[in-house]
Amino acid sequence: xxxxxxxxxxxxxxxxxxxxxxxxxxxxxxxxxxxxxxxxxxxxxxxxxxxxxxxxxxxxxxxxxxxxxxxxxxxxxxxxxxxxxxxxxxxxxxxxxxxxxxxxxxxxxxx
Amino acid sequence: xxxxxxxxxxxxxxxxxxxxxxxxxxxxxxxxxxxxxxxxxxxxxxxxxxxxxxxxxxxxxxxxxxxxxxxxxxxxxxxxxxxxxxxxxxxxxxxxxxxxxxxxxxxxxxxxxxxxxxxxxxx
Numbered sequence: 088x089x090x091x092x093x094x095x096x097x098x099x100x101x102x103x104x105x106x107x108x109x110x111x112x113x114x115x116x117x118x119x120x121x122x123x124x125x126x127x128x129x130x131x132x133x134x135x136x137x138x139x140x141x142x143x144x145x146x147x148x149x150x151x152x153x154x155x156x157x158x159x160x161x162x163x164x165x166x167x168x169x170x171x172x173x174x175x176x177x178x179x180x181x182x183x184x185x186x187x188x189x190x191x192x193x194x195x196x197x198x
Numbered sequence: 199x200x201x202x203x204x205x206x207x208x209x210x211x212x213x214x215x216x217x218x219x220x221x222x223x224x225x226x227x228x229x230x231x232x233x234x235x236x237x238x239x240x241x242x243x244x245x246x247x248x249x250x251x252x253x254x255x256x257x258x259x260x261x262x263x264x265x266x267x268x269x270x271x272x273x274x275x276x277x278x279x280x281x282x283x284x285x286x287x288x289x290x291x292x293x294x295x296x297x298x299x300x301x302x303x304x305x306x307x308x309x310x311x312x313x314x315x316x317x318x319x320x321x
Contacts (some may be wrong), residue, residue, distance in 0.1 A: 089241055122307035124242070131292055131311040132242065143309065175242050179306035184259050187232070187244040187306060 090115065091176055093190035101197045107161040107193045108175030115188055119179040121159040123152055126173045126192075131135050135174070136161065163195070171197045199224040199310040201293045206315030213283050213319070219276040219293030219312060224250035226274035227251070232308060233267065233278050233319075235289035245291070246278065250299030261287075283319045288316040 094111040099105040111117065123136035135141050136152035137158065151162045159176055176190040205217040217233070232247040246267040247256040255267055266279040276293055293312040297305045 119303045120306055124308075131313055132308075133307050133311065134233055134307060137297075137305075137307040139310070177242070177307065179303040181303065185302070186247065186256050187234075187308075189242040189244070192241040 089191040090180060090188035091178065091190035093174075093176060093193045095191070096194045098196040098198055101132065101166050101168060102161075103166050104162065104164045105166060105176055105195065106163075107150070107174050107195070109159040109190050111157050111159075111178060111188075113157060115157075115178040115180040116154065116159055117157040118181065121154050121160045122177045123150075123159075124175045124177065126175065128172075132175065164184065166197050168197050171195055199295060201295065201310060201312030203291065203293045203312045203315035206291060206317045208318045208320065211216055211319055211321050212267070214279070215273075215283065215317060217278040217291055217293075217315060217317070221274045221276065221293075221295070224295070226269075228299050230299055230301035231269060231274075231276045232294045232296065232301065233313075234292045234294050234308070235287075236292070236314075237286075237289040240289075243289070247289045247296070247301040248276070248300050254301065256301060258275060258296035262291075285319050288317060288319050290316050 096134045124132040125135045126132040139154040140152040173192045180188040202220045233245040239299045264282045268277045292314045294308040295310040
């Protein structure tokens with residue numbers, strides 16, 4: 088059971104927009120930055136969004152992030168078949184068992 | 199930035215294994231490092247983190263007391279000593295880099311990942 092909650096899957100057609108939600112608590116998302124990672128089958132995850140809504144160099148502006156309260160959202164516009172991957176949210180969890188926590192991952196299918 | 203893990207393999211339950219990560223392309227001692235694992239068909243799980251100086255260390259509850267993270271800044275190497283291994287430790291283990299020397303809430307993301315090394319715990 089992951090600390091952060093994501094939908095197992097989302098799907099949309101090429102060119103459309105999709106959002107992936109990530110729900111947490113005041114121990115993590117509510118008081119800390121959220122990051123997002125993209126993972127293609129058989130490869131390592133790659134940082135997609137950090138500081139809730141910032142993109143590392145080389146990440147297209149089709150990808151965006153936002154946060155409100157204890158939830159965060161990843162948005163992808165102008166969907167491409169090459170965006171089909173697993174997406175994970177992450178945040179620091181405060182408390183006695185401090186550490187990074189992740190969502191269970193969302194499989195994006197581009198129909 | 200390049201992170202290259204090694205040391206994974208097949209080990210029996212109760213056995214031990216030592217993972218290493220050779221880092222290059224950046225000043226290793228200036229950055230916190232972590233191990234993240236991913237069980238087959240599952241999501242990402244934080245295992246352990248260590249600050250740039252090695253002074254502060256964090257472990258997930260699931261590995262506390264069994265795994266030991268360490269770093270050799272003179273050789274730009276990150277290590278993970280694993281003992282009393284269990285079937286549930288079976289996963290691909292990724293070496294990851296933090297964006298600053300500390301590990302924690304201030305800049306909580308992993309900006310570089312290695313390709314991973316597989317660990318299988320089975321009899």
